[in-house]
Amino acid sequence: MSELRLMKGNEALAEAAIRAGVDAYYGYPITPQSEVMEYLMKANPIASTGMVVLQAESEVASINMVYGAAGAGKMAMTSSSSPGVSLMQEGISYIAGAELPCVVVNVVRGGPGLGTIQPSQADYFQTVKGGGHGDYKLITLAPASVQEMADFMKLAFDLAFKYRNPAMILSDGAIGQMMEKVELFDPIPRRTDEEVAQQCPWATTGRKRGTQKRVITSLRLVASVQEEFNIKLQKKYQEIQEKEVRAELINCEDAEYVIVAYGSSARTSMKTVEMARKDGLKVGLLRPQTLWPFPSKQIENLIEKGAKGFLSVEMSAGQMIEDIRLAVNGKAEAAHYGRMGGVIASPADIYQALKMYVKQWNSKI
């Protein structure tokens, strides 16, 4: 039964995991996302759906437990926050290199280093530009509400299994902690071992004598073989770029200036758009729901329709702004407004910055 509930972001994510038929959660506590595992432990899904929930000894162990289960075809996930996700980079690279599906959730906090437990968006580079070694990409979803924390759980696994690639849900401390109403989707039963073996013929489930064994590895020592594999990966990423971009456009039909923001920054920027429109400024909001693949085409389209300037609003020193500049490709103005250290800008702060840039851009003409 689909259900309407008032929940914390982290809790909605956990409940959605159970409903999505996830087989295993392996995690380690870290603020501001410990509620994910706490909720799961309390819900005790091993008794209802058979979902395994295990507290590992570290984030390193967590991601490697996910790797093992994923290699055997199971829906496995973990969640953490920035410093813990740093520890997972090796594992993520291995998972991408072995072409395995899994979901990692990063409820981002301020950094660098131990930082703060307040929200931030300074893990953008780590997530979409690498973080782990090698040429790989993480399918990255950016929820901006408790509803999306739930819905993206299912979407992340669907995409991960469709493309045999790790997927990341890039949230932040505010969305993880806030409470909103959420409509939870109907539970989907966990796949049986037979269904797993059918859906994932590459999974290590035990080799039947007389058949080809399955080996899950990212080791390809011969350079030409390694290159061939990387070309295959790049083709896969090309396909994802073409087919899986998701973004929300608000008030963009006639927008001259577009704020580009995701997650918590998108929520506050929404208010800024309202304030600007009241003053007669033609402002819209482009909210990427996938950060990778990035909505470059949407930006190109907006420029064609008359958008003159893009303002990225991020809780960081400016990371997504680089991808915006690449997409804009000199055909429009682009600037960044951001607060760091866990400070969340108010809609008025953002509006102030927007007006300043609009003035600047117009004085250039």
Place this chain on the structure above:
Amino acid sequence: MELKDIIKEENCVFKKTQLLNDKPLSYCPGCGHGVVHRILMEVLEELGIDEQTIGIAPVGCAVMAYEFMEIDMQEAAHGRAPALATGIKRVYPNKYVFTYQGDGDLAAIGTAETMHCCNRGENILIIFINNGIYGMTGGQMAPTTLEGAKTSTCPYGRDTSTMGFPLRITELIAQLPAVRYVTRQSVHTPAAVRKAKAAIKKAFEYQAEGKQGTCFIEFCTNCNSGWKLSPVQANKWMEENTFKYYVPGDIKDNFKLLKNPVIE
């Protein structure tokens, strides 16, 4: 009687197990890895459990183990095999899972994963190949390198005052209550190989019971390349040196610690 009368299919009393394929092993001449690979595969074949088994290969000389073993296998990052094993065993409690790890993998970078997997008593087998050196990367010091032994990163001999003492991780693991069976074996003589094979068989029989409880088998093997000795000399060196510190024999069985010269 002539040779051609003896060498007939019906007279065959020993041949390579089907679970080791025909690829020439990549290990150095005389390396213990080859023997352990073989007896491990023999046990799986004899118990008839190979179709339900998933193995996890390490980073180290045995990184290629999956090239030679005809079972489903996963390649772990360095030291992480027990975490992968946990991840798999928890979602497939009825399959047989083992890790195969060297001394760096298990007792240096992977210490936390080893300890906690054993502390949880995951119902798996951990195979620990201890040759007191890092072979794959060219012969550097391992946590288990003996005091005074020379390697490329302790060219004047392991100095315990700056490098610590050789780590008897097996004895540490044995202290954990959820660990069921701990034994130290070798494969340098026919008798030792037969004992070692029996230990592996016991471990899988325990795993078949489906109870919580980790089995941990350390194999002291030679690394004649790293030690710069011939295989025969290396085995002799091992008898005269390694076994004095890493004492072969059962350390724990069915959750009970046995009399052990080190622990006592």
Place this chain on the structure above:
Amino acid sequence: MAKVKGAVVVDENKCKGCGLCVEACNFDVLQLSQKVNLKGYNPAFMFNPDNCTGCTNCATVCPDAVITVYRVKVNN
């Protein structure tokens, strides 16, 4: 009591000439050959085939599983 006669076959091109089988044999059957195989090793061979009892000690210690052992009962 029936005696046994044994014989071993070494896969010459896979043998790495490590010498462990020579050491393990209690009956001085095996030695390393003077000839060199495709990999450049001196493979093991039955130097004293008459002594072989097919006890499988050599195959048991062989790290490369290159030895196949045969044994037959001989009635006097």
